[in-house]
Amino acid sequence: MKTPPSTDDAFLEALRSILSDTGLVLGDEAMSPYCVDWRGEFGAPALAVTRPKSVDQVSAVVRLCAERGIAIVPQGGNTSLAGGAVPIAGRAQIVLSLSRMNAIRSIDPVGMTMTVEAGAVLETVQEAAREHELLFPVSFAAQGSSQIGGIVSTNAGGINVLRYGMTRQRMLGLEAVLADGSVVAGLRHLHKDNAGYDWKQLLIGAEGTLGIVTAASLRLSPRPKHRVTAFLAVPDPASALALLEHATAELGDAISAFELISPSALALVRQHFGLRPPMEMQSWAVLVEAASSLSGLRDAMEAALGSALEAGDASDGVIAETETQAAALWALREHVTEAELKSGRSVKHDVSVPINRIPNFIRDASYALHKAFDGLQVVVFGHVGDGNVHFNVLAGAAEAKAAINRVVHDVVAGYQGSISAEHGIGSYRVAELAHYKQPAQLELMRTLKRALDPQGILNPGKILDAP
Structure with missing residues (x-):
């Protein structure tokens, strides 16, 4: 007499009947890329990785999991910086990768x-x-x-x-x-x-x-027909905001990006990737890009830079002459996150504060950290034009992460800011959200969660504590 299949075996066979072998990934080694985030900081085992090809297959997989109380972790490219797309420990769960639904x-x-x-x-x-x-x-x-x-x-x-x-x-x-x-x-x-x-x-x-x-x-x-990219050295974040005023006066809503980069961030990019700014500098930098279908964009950018240089809000600057030069300028900004990863453990803060308070926030958060901890390096970059600052801390001790978060987020809260501007809460900031969000707002979020997911099977442990 044959031994009846285990619950897990029966569940996997049911998944296979929905997805076929091509849509099902099993085995620890094969599932590993789906079960750990790209920084290697978050993740846990899963029963299986499912790769549906259609919305009907997604629906069938979800119905099966709902019948059995098995959690589902939806996943895209697994590029989350907050541990939002990988399993958590202590729960029977599958990963549902949408990568085959790419039409x-x-x-x-x-x-x-x-x-x-x-x-x-x-x-x-x-x-x-x-x-x-x-x-x-x-x-x-x-x-x-x-x-x-x-x-x-x-x-x-x-x-x-x-x-x-x-x-x-x-x-x-x-x-x-x-x-x-x-x-x-x-x-x-x-x-x-x-x-x-x-x-x-x-x-x-x-x-x-x-x-x-x-x-x-x-x-x-x-699609704008004209695009102009400039890179400037500025004395400090306050000067960057003054530069934003100059740029807005000349370029208006043609400004599509306005990025601030700290000296420490540029130093890491130079150290790990050999990329250097187009001029000798030890100061903060601003990368600004404008785009429009109207002519005269470069003249307006030159006028903005001239005003900033004359007022002392920038000490030097260049305007890209070609798309290749523009890409090289953007590479300085785009390699910061990877350079941090190569430098070791970092505590990341994706925060937003009122734009006019950004210099004060950077000053106060840096002071509070250096007062509370020794041997930290602060790396700042971000989208200053919309108030989003990536205020990251290179720290060797993993156990200091919670304390560092609390110091930085207390300063954010003091400026009526947000502890997550664009990366989300994921697994990383669940406790912090519970600490800083108003109780009435948290209860409203829980009410929505209970109404739409009464079993708590959809991406448990993300945003809110797992039920």
């Missing part, structure tokens, strides 16, 4: 919209828009591997928020699978729709805890 379903060049599946890589989406002289403006360093579903689920920001807004502002409609396996089809291409609750906004930024995004309708923009 671009349609593009409307006239209405400037595009419908894509959740597994479509951001860079691929950008290239598809470019073929029609259009732009999907969400852009950041990991765009070659991050996927649309993850971008929607984290409400990703990036370098162009100043002009084009967060991912939320680019979403016209969603298709999603809820915790009971039901499919909510809302892939509309409407710019105006006031017919009832805008339910998609609940899923945008929810990190897969309220539903699994399987496709999205995107709002595109015209």
Whole structure:
């Protein structure tokens, strides 16, 4: 008489019947890339990695897991900086990778919209828009591997928020699978729709805890015909804000990016990648880019730089003459995160404060850290034009992470800021969110979670404590 299969075996066979062997990854070695985040800081084992090819397969997998009380961790490109897309310990769970659902379903060049599946890589989406002289403006360093579903689920920001807004502002409609396996089809291409609750906004930024995004309708923009990029040395963050005023006066809403980079960040990029600024400098730097379909953009940038130099808000600067030179300037900014990783353990803070308080925040947070700890190195960079500062701390002792977070986040709270500007809460900031969020706001979030996911099977332990 044959021994009856174990519960796990029966569950895996049921998954195989839904997905076939090509859609199911088993074995610790094969599953490892899906179960640990790219920095190697978060993760736990999973029963299986599922790779559905269609929304019907996603629905069937979710229904099966709901019947058995098995948790589901939705995953895109696994580029999260907050541990938001990998399993947590202590829970029977699977990883649901959307990477095989990567089709671009349609593009409307006239209405400037595009419908894509959740597994479509951001860079691929950008290239598809470019073929029609259009732009999907969400852009950041990991765009070659991050996927649309993850971008929607984290409400990703990036370098162009100043002009084009967060991912939320680019979403016209969603298709999603809820915790009971039901499919909510809302892939509309409407710019105006006031017919009832805008339910998609609940899923945008929810990190897969309220539903699994399987496709999205995107709002595109015209591709600017002219682009100009400049790199400037500035004495300090306060001067960077003064430079922003000069740039805004000359360029207006043509400014698409305005990035601040600390001397320590530039030093790490030079140390680990051999990349150097275009001029000799030991100061803070600003990288500013403007784009427009109108002529005269370079003249306006030159006028802005001239005003800043004359006022002493910048000590030197260059304007890229070619796309290659512009890419080289951006490489200085885009390699900061990888340079930090090569330097050892870092405690990352993705915060936002009112733009006019950024210099004070950097000063106060740096002072508080150096007063409380010895041997720390602060690395600052970020999207100063929209108030988002990546205030990271190189620290050797892992046990100091919680204390460092509390020092920095206390300063953020003092400036009425946010402890997460664009990376999300994930596993990394759950305790911090519970500490700083108002009790009424936390209870509202829990009410939504209970209503949409009563079993707590969708991405448990992310944003809120696991039930």
